[in-house]
Amino acid sequence: MHWDDLRIFVVVAEAGSFSAAGRRLGVEQSTIGRRIKRLEGVLGLALFERHADGLRPTATAEPLLRHARDAARSIGALVEAARAQPSAGGRVRVACTTAMADLVLLPNMHDFLTEHPNVRIDLDTGLEFVDVARGQADIALRSRRPTEHGLVSRKLAEMRFAPHASHAYAQAKKDQSHEAWDWLVVRAEVVETSWFDVHIGVEPRLTTHSFKEQIDAVRRGLGVGLIARAAAAMFDDLVELELPGVPQPPPFDLWLVSQQERRQQPHVRAAMDWIVELTRRLTSA
Numbered sequence: 001m002h003w004d005d006l007r008i009f010v011v012v013a014e015a016g017s018f019s020a021a022g023r024r025l026g027v028e029q030s031t032i033g034r035r036i037k038r039l040e041g042v043l044g045l046a047l048f049e050r051h052a053d054g055l056r057p058t059a060t061a062e063p064l065l066r067h068a069r070d071a072a073r074s075i076g077a078l079v080e081a082a083r084a085q086p087s088a089g090g091r092v093r094v095a096c097t098t099a100m101a102d103l104v105l106l107p108n109m110h111d112f113l114t115e116h117p118n119v120r121i122d123l124d125t126g127l128e129f130v131d132v133a134r135g136q137a138d139i140a141l142r143s144r145r146p147t148e149h150g151l152v153s154r155k156l157a158e159m160r161f162a163p164h165a166s167h168a169y170a171q172a173k174k175d176q177s178h179e180a181w182d183w184l185v186v187r188a189e190v191v192e193t194s195w196f197d198v199h200i201g202v203e204p205r206l207t208t209h210s211f212k213e214q215i216d217a218v219r220r221g222l223g224v225g226l227i228a229r230a231a232a233a234m235f236d237d238l239v240e241l242e243l244p245g246v247p248q249p250p251p252f253d254l255w256l257v258s259q260q261e262r263r264q265q266p267h268v269r270a271a272m273d274w275i276v277e278l279t280r281r282l283t284s285a
Contacts, residue, residue, distance in 0.1 A: 005039040007072040008032060009047060013065055016054030026154050026276075089118025092271040095130035095137035096123070099211035103231055104278050112274050119267045132257050138268050139275065140257045152263055154256045156276065157283040159228045161192050161249040163241040166221040170239045173224075178243055182206070182223030186214050192226045195249045230282050254279065 008021065015021040018032040025032070040047050047061040057065055096105065101123050113119065124130055130137045133148040145153050165173070165181075173181055182205035185196055196204075205223050208214050211231075218225040219237055226249055232238045256275060262268050 002035075002038065003071070003075050005035050005042075006068045007075070008035045009039055009068050010065065010072050012036060012048065012055060013057050016056075018055070028155070089116070089120075090265070090267040091120045091122055092139065092268050093122040093124060093137045094271065094275075095132070095140040096125060097141070097211055098125040098213075099215065099231065100141055101125045102212050103234060104282060105275070108274075108278055112271075116267070116270050119270060121271065132259060135259070138258060138262050139272055141275070142255045142257050143252045145253065145255050146257050150260055152258055152260050154276070156254045156256050156279040157230070158251045159230060159254055159283075160251045161226045161228055162232070163224050163243060164218055164227045164232045164238045165224045165241055166219055166237055167239050169221045169223065170241060178224075178241075178246065184208070184214050184217045184223045184225040186211055186225075192249055196226065199246050
């Protein structure tokens, strides 16, 4: 039996649906359904039945719910006690873009390392693919949900992009159409690049291979770049520009990816929880 399935059983019973339970736990509805089906297979009985107001535990599952709550609380206490052990530590390899490292992780790294003195962070930055399934990183931040076997993913945020420029550049170009702007483009296999090629289609004035370099160039007044709104909000010297008659750039989902086995290690779990909280602050600001 997978003990975490008991916690999901309890949350579904409290939430009344797979979708509500998924939102509470930060996982997909389909994942909740698979975990409940797996637990039903282990126990040999149906756990829920559908009513007009949602899912309710079956008559045979109702007496088990109290035991599941007790077990979930005990397992949760065990995990928290393990995380609190000062001896728990080790190296955590985190793969992310340079922009994510420079703008989000590094400014908050001191507090994390102070709270976890035995944890060491190894940052692998860049746009190249890092194979988490093969152990090249313990944690990866990706713009696509992985399909490799043995990986666990959690959707952190939906990132939306818009054209941004410095205040001075926006003022200087206010009477010009977007075809006349100096576009600063990140060349990578991301949705923004495809959108630019289809809907803008001009020769970029500057091409970079790093979102951080692009943001720096935009702030220096070199032109216009597609920047995530959450990132642009960190800088008072950036302003969002309108594109009349042009479809909005599509959003992309930011995923936290790890191996099933490694994510249970206290030092890896501590780093994951920290990244989840930082992303929550970033996207809710």
